[in-house]
Amino acid sequence: MSGVRFSGAVSLFAFLVLPAMAAAQAMIADTSGRKQPLTTWGIQFEELEYRYSDDDEGLGVWNADAFYGTDDFKVRLLSAGEYEIEEQAYETLEHQLVGQIPVSRFFDAKAGVRFDTPEGPDRTYAVFGVTGLAPQWFEIDASLYVSKEGDTSAALDAEYELLFTNHWILTATLDATVAFSEDEDIGIGKGLVSTETGLRLSYDFIDRAVSPYFGVVHERKYGDTADLAETAAGSTEDWFAVIGARIAF
Template sequence: MSCIRSLVAVSLIASVGFSTAVTAQEMISDTTARKQPLTTWGVQFEEFEYRYSDDDEELGVWNADAFYGTDDFKVRLLTTGEYEIEEQAYETLENQLVGQIPISKFFDAKAGVRFDTPEGPDRTYAVLGVAGLAPQWFEVDANLYVSDEGETSAELDAEYELLLTNYWILAATLDATVAFSEDREIGVGKGLVSTEAGLRLRYDLVDRAFSPYVGVVHEQKYGDTADFAETGGGSTEDWFAVIGARIAF
């Protein structure tokens, strides 16, 4: 940010007010940073954690986003990954690049693309979403996806934070995916696909920049998706103990 500001400040040097031959007092026009839309950025790892499942599966997981832009338009990069430590393979690897504009007091609309490049077949999706703050302080993020195979699905994320104190915070998350059509190749059946529910107790150690946490995560697959997983020798329900940190800078 400071470099942005000084860049604009430099542009100010170039600007000279209107030369007003008539008057002694010159009226200049404001071309300073203040008169420009405020550009800002941020990087946040909502989750950066190690997961250990009830069947001794070990995962490294992150869920992060970075943005750059103004109040009126932001570019946002969202990234989620689940890395299976023993098999040295990505169970999940999603990267999204979206543009984001405000549509109401508390909500933004997003549009962009999502690239899934885990172990196995890749997918590219078009993304249309809404994210914001719902009444009673629920952070919600709802997205509609259309894959390059023509399959459509939807995902809803919700998060609620309970302040035990102003530093000990219990965060509850729920993530549900619904497919409107089957994508057998990547193991997705029609209907409710999966849910992931998490409960993490964190402590804000350094401002809100570094907050270590412990927690539990429950993952469940449903319907045809569960059947596909079973057929493939995978599990349909997992419990994880997690340890990690929320990071923002």
């Protein structure tokens, strides 16, 4: 027990040395960055691709989002568009600016605005929704849209990744839209509007920052929306071969 040092000895030591070393210094408050909420940002193109349809149409398509914020509040800008290369026109062009707060361990609630500015009539919507990770690793994004004209619709996006290896990843996506009222000017009928189903095989080429992929996408319109499309001599069902890259930075 000869090695036992009593804490008293330590305190005596501290008593003698401390005043000498930092006489007039009070304990400071932590105003360093560490005491601030961690702010972070990111930009991702989930899809940045060329689509070639079964009736020989070429489209440039992207689906991107950028976020900035903390664990408690994030601002997110979503951008999606489909550009018809031959006709030099945006079939769809959609931007959303939403605020996002956590509401459960795996889900955020979001609210904001959406601006659609494709070829043809524009639309402005209020957006409410949830986004997060469902059991079994399904990434879910569900939104309710209310247009300035009072038309309401809802969209569900789901995504699942299957890892063939830790670099070869098959991503399955399903986007479905339902309208609760008709908006004939933009070709939306009441009921199930459309689905877009995709399968993309990607390879993580540079970290997870650049992942080239190829795949297949199926688009289909339903019910009244399909009728409206037929009336306008548009297609109600399309298959696409796609090639592109997922980008994150």
